[in-house]
Amino acid sequence: MGRYVKFLFTAVFFVFLFNSSAQNIVDEEESVLKEFQDTDQASQRFEVFFNSLDRYNVNSAYDWLDTIKIYLANAQKTQDTTASHLYRVMQAQVYNDLGEYDKSTALAMELYDIKDSLDADSQRIVLDVLDDNYANLQLFDKQIEIRKQKRELGLTNNVSFYDIYSNLGLYRKARNQYIMEVKPTIADNDSYGLAKYHSKVGNYLRLDDSAPTALSELKKAKAYLDVYVNDISTQKSESDIFESNLLKAEIEGNIAKCHVMLGEYEEAIPLLETSIETLNKSPDNKDQSEVVENTLYLAEANLQMDHFSAAKKYLDVEFDNISVLQTIKKNSLLAAFYDKVENYKNASIYYKRNERIKDSLSKKQSALIKQQLVTIVANEDLENSQRLIDEQKRINELARSEMKAKDERINLVFISLIFTLLGFAGLVYAYLKSIKNQRLIAEQKHIIENSLVEKDSLLKEIHHRVKNNLQMVSSLLSLQTKNTRSKAAIVALEEGKSRVKAMALIHQKLYQNDDLSVIEMQGYIESLINSVQSVYKKGGHNITITIDAEGTELDIDRAIPFGLILNELVSNSFKYAFPDNDDNGKIYIHLRKNGDQGYFEYTDNGIGLPEDTDERAHSSMGIRLINRLVNQLQSKLNIDREVEGVRFWFNFS
Incomplete structure (x- = not known):
């Protein structure tokens, strides 16, 4: 009986020890949220929330939302207006981080209406949240109004349009305006600013399907960032290092996407993996959208290399916040995956799902985007209005063309075997044609080589004849010397003869050389001195x-x-x-x-x-x-x- 009691006591002790260790691990992992909860004042909690680099790395946004709601309820009970305002600003930010832009906008608008009672930091955050919400909701006219308000409050110098143009798909216009507005504001020694600038320009080029040019800009951005990171003369805070790591991940991710666009999949995969790992630590919506985008490109690269299991693994990842365009891309990749594994039924399902999304999207967006374009044009420059509308029409036409192409592709899935046979026949034809072309190229090469050999032979013959003619001149001078009694004349003739021999020797060396364009001077000088010595036999x-x-x-x-x-x-x-x-x-x-x-x-x-x-x-x-x-x-x-x-x-x- 005593032995059982001892065993029970030991088991209880180990359970207690395990629970204590587990609790310590949890406490250590939840250090940011715990720091938030251990802080007494609302203003201090506000600073912990917005100054933490990776507040969602351990605790999800939902954990933070539940905690903030509790503190907000307590502040409202005690009628602490200042604390209530701070908790509501944090709540609006969390809803934005979760992608619940409607809720975030409603809450932020309530705060915007009483902005005069908010401190400067709270005003800036509310306006930034509204700016981001309207961008994601594609309410660009309201976004412009918010930016005007930010300018009036001194939070920004001007109302930028380049990111709005980018959201509308006008990447070239976005790039041109970004270069015009931002480049003059960056100092030549600002490595970090130049890295961000070239990263942005490179990304606009990538989105505009100019992958080779984009790669050049993105590599410049990475070089400038390396200079900034390795500059030991500049003191960097923990926040600076974190931001530079995120920028590096963004640049490497965009470089990898360019490699995928160029068919260089092996170079792309490791860059995409490291980029995703770093960007996952960021609470920023933009960075999380990049994670989704990079994951889809990673799936595409593996799919193109026929790594089907890896591609399917990335396509099966569930994201909390994914845009409509990213959903369309994901469906397209899933359809392509099932095409490759010959599961045409599933492929057809995803093709049709995409068509339904695009039909709905085109109906909802056509009027909305037209309205946004009119608003932007009215704010920026009326003389550009027709060009912008034409550009949007072109985008819509491309979208309709793509939808039509997808319809045709769905029909072609069921007769893919026939096209495979036709493709094989085409490859055979192309192979036979390439053999014929190679024969023609070989014949032309043979003719050119013969021409070059003939040209070299003619040049050598010319140099040989020039040398013989000069030797004949030398012989004539020798004959003239024998028939001349004047000592001075003989000396002059001998000198002339020596000079003629020097020139004849040049042509002799040329026609003896394989390379007719140059003379090897060491051998030539030795031969020349021997020739001069033969003239002056006594010395x-x-x-x-x-x-x-x-x-x-x-x-x-x-x-x-x-x-x-x-x-x-x-x-x-x-x-x-x-x-x-x-x-x-x-x-x-x-x-x-x-x-x-x-x-x-x-x-x-x-x-x-x-x-x-x-x-x-x-x-x-x-x-x-x-x-x-x-x-x-x-x-x-x-x-x-x-x-x-x-x-x-x-x-x-």
Whole structure:
């Protein structure tokens, strides 16, 4: 008997311990609501409610509504008017968060009628709630009146229309007005403001079916947001960090939607999942609407990739607040899902359900939207009225066309097998046609390649003939030298012959190259020096020549002047630099070209230039020729006499 008592006592103890632990967990999880309840004053509860970042993360809006109703009833019993007003403002906000816009509007309008008795914060919140309610109820004329009231109270600078245009589907008009109104107000160093701006512009582009351009804007927004987040010089509050995380989730969600529109489903899925996870923490209606939108896009991406179970999982998610357009999109995706799994009966049900919704929507909205358009035009600019109405007509025509297309699609579901066979036949035809096109492309490619080979052969032949002709000129000069007795004439003919050989060598290198457009200068300079040495048989063979031009290539327009300049400089060194002995003679040639800039340097350690070099420059053909060739390269020759021997150098492009 004692053993049973002991066992019972132990069981009771563990039950008590478990209940205590569970209670502690609940208390910890309900910290925001508990903080609200533990606060004594209505004004303090007001601050807790509106300053909490994620008041619905643990407790639902219905929990908050029940709690606020209790405090409101107590305040009314004690006839505490100020507290009653504060609780009713909170109540209006909760109804708005729940998507019960009619209830929220009725309560907010009661407060709006006594706004003079409310404090500034309460006035602002009531007007913001009414603004959001009228937007969701598509009562844009009333929304404009509320915005005018906000302007009169100094809560806003002007009455913006861009979000109203967006709600009407006029995304291009919304974008243009947003850019005109908002861009001038953002400082160049305001990274967060620029992130919000590019995010908004990118989203309008996405809604206007300009996914590639939208991606560019949204990536700019993400880059600016990264700069803001990583800027350690700016102090950020917990609220700032929370808002920046929500903005990041919104941007990534819109980037993912663009990827879905472009058929890039694998890139979209992880971005949509992380975006949904973050946005779920927000109490804002706009963010919750984004959660619905992102979930539908996530279902679409999985459906397109034939991940049927994942797609169905997201389509089966039940949302507390979903718009009519989102319901239509969800029905369309469900119909497409059942099409793919060949459950045509269910697919037909969802197609028909969408048609009924659209019929009802078009009847209700046509008169309403026309009225809203007239109101907006009257407030903004009368000269734009016809264009806006025409735009709305175009939207209605597109809607009717889409409805007609859906009707046809319902009929086509029952004969899908026939279309599948026709599609297969079309694919076979397209495949055969593509083979024929590939053959034609291959033939054209073969003809072009043959033409290019023939062109290269002709160019090589031309360079070969030019080289032969120049060699013939060189031979004629040699014959002329043998028949000339004047020493000066012989020297002049030998110099001319050397110059002709330098040019002939260029053409020889060209027709020997695979690339006919450039000459590899290291090999060319080596061949040129060998050619000059063959002319001056008695000198130059003991001189150490260093050539630093490895990897440098020049086109023919630059290579010929360089060849002639080198020919003159090496010839002068062989003739004059080492009159006594060339055993210790050294010549250094440096040539480099990086991009658009080049550098040339030539030095020898000979006896240097005579004192009257400047006077000789006017009479010496070699120096004059070098100067002209350097000018041809759009540069200026520099001569350095302070080093041992002589140094010539210049930059070129």
